[in-house]
Amino acid sequence: MCIGTPMRVVSADGLSARCADAAGRVAAIDLSLVPEAAPGDHVLVFQGAARRLMDAEEARLVAAALEGVAALMAGTADAAAIDAAFADLAAREPALPPHLAAAFAAGRKEA
Structure with a gap:
């Protein structure tokens, strides 16, 4: 990776x-x-x-996510640490990329 x-x-x-x-x-x-x-x-x-x-905020978010991944790999992360490391993702519903959202709305299933 x-x-x-x-x-x-x-x-x-x-x-x-x-x-x-x-x-x-x-x-x-x-x-x-x-x-x-x-x-x-x-x-x-x-x-x-x-x-x-x-920008500074994006750099902070990426650094926090990398720290969270490192803690997971080391086996030292708990649920609160993971939520903190991925705070920008943990509190929202995932969104499909536009091309997949359009396909889903049209009723197509991607294989």
Whole structure:
């Protein structure tokens, strides 16, 4: 499984940056795909490269979800911790993507 990690740009020099994750770990990150990233911005990082800009709230939600997954994998998460890690999902009814919602409304069953 491939997982992107939210990081905050600490400093930038051309297409290279030093970025920190939610735990404070700092890494050198390639900004070739998001050259507009500046110190203070949040970026989604995958395999050492920033893939896109994120707002602070989205970065916080993704970091919380990743912490929740790590707790589940370690066997240390309880129901309250899981609800907290996925707070944006736990309190709402799931929604189908538009193409599946249209098919469902039309009475078709996808195989």
